[in-house]
Amino acid sequence: MVAIETSGLSRYFGKTAAVEDLTLEVQTGEVLGLLGPNGAGKTTTVRMLAGMIAPTKGYAIVAGHRTDRDVEQLHEVIGMLTETPGFYNRLSAKRNLEYFAGFYSSIDSPSRQVEEYLRLMGLWERCDDKVGTFSRGMKHRLALARALMHDPQVLFLDEPTAGLDPEAAAEVRKMIRRLGEQGHTILLCTHNLTEAETLCSRIAVLHTRLLALDAPDQLRRRFFRRQLIVQLEASNAQVAQTTRKLPFVQEVREQGAELMIELTDPEHNRPELVKAIVEAGGRVLAVSEKQYPLEEVYLRLLHEETGNES
């Protein structure tokens, strides 16, 4: 089932395009990462999807609601974590959440709901403390509770770990992972590529236009061929030569005691390759697939785009 659908979604500010011709689908329960440099249109996209600003062209349907028409109904079923977790600093955490909970028709008893989510976020002990006394990490957790307490079908998280210390960021990531496992559809805007890779099943790279949309491994394969790294006990020219002669091997490079091997079908060819190396006298310590950092893929995508522009 599709939770988010956009078609030709575009937004211009004057003559400047912030987002152009964005077409994508996000399935229910999917965690989609939205990557892009500053000014790439991520926040504008999220705001359009959350019905906060209208598209200039195209449309978006989120949880079955047109974002430019059914705004009130849409806001009942989405949750949003904004980049700045704005709260009323002179009010307690509990009172802050009760205030926001009071706007949802799905919440009959705000105080009960608030207690549940404050406990979930580990903030119940501090529920009567003023939010102004909270650390940034606590405010983020509180904002996450606010985004979640009406049990939204779709969650928009804009830079959820920006500015947090490593411990708080890890905690927020753990919560996002848990939410994904619980079946929430999540759109995660982030600059943190490792975070995107660990949390998201697919990644959309945006630079005004959608440059790529795929699973992290698939994105890698667009730019890099798969390589196996065979770590030998010692450098062995005979083994390298034998390996090159194998019909399914495309390329072999030697780096000390390591062989970097490109195969036509790494999954199927791997056992035969190892067998051949052992038979040629090689003592194999480890076999692994080379992992290209997502950052390289991302940068290549952006360079391609800026190259096209220039």
Add this chain to the structure above:
Amino acid sequence: MSRRRVRNILRKEWVLLFTDVNSALVVTLLPFLVAGQGILYIWLVFRFGSEAMLTTPVFQTALQKLAEAMPAVTQLAGAEQILVLLLNQFTFFLLLIPTVVAISVATFSIVDEKLSGSLEALLTTPVKTWELLLGKALAGAIPAVATTWVSAGVFLLVISGLGWGDLRVFVVTGGWFLTLFLLTPAVALLSFMLGVAGSSRAKDARSAQNTVLVIILPVLALIGIEITGVLWFTPLLIFMVSLVAGVADFVSLRIAVRLFQRESILVRWR
């Protein structure tokens, strides 16, 4: 649901209002300062200026209008007639209280939320614009009206204390009650509505205050009309003015909703 949301906004605004020392002082003390200033003005004019006023054409016209509205006033001495005139004018002076409180409180209502980042979070909830604006306007208008009433009560006590108690019969009239219980709430709501609308259009607190300052002008105009005796505000006229203010409340809410552009608030305010 709308009623629940407006109540929700009211509760939150009141907690914020009365936990901020400056705002709480504005709402609770300013009305007494305005009322006190009015009483001082009346006392000074009565003590040192009533003879001169009796020979001034503007006040002669006003006294004539007063006599037409309350023939019993002609039984009083000239200086006392001036005092009754001044005491009656004080009723409209009370209208300054909600407008001044509105300038001080309402102007920051939206700007503050934008600056703290809470407005963006609020706009992702299902709250309707009119619910938000009405809630914020009522949150300021209700305490402002209540303190205006208290100020009116204090005013009556003070005039008794000053030995003018027997003149109360010329002050506490049908027009007095209509002004306090019909016109004041309507003007208060209008002031706060315009204040909130101005706040929603302003880019920062200072420009919000400048925008909202104009709301005091109609009240000053009413005071001016009454002082110069151009028009004597009979109960019927006060009722009509209240009705106009009530319609203006409704219209101003609609205008405020139109002026409150969620998109430009999010996109242009940085």
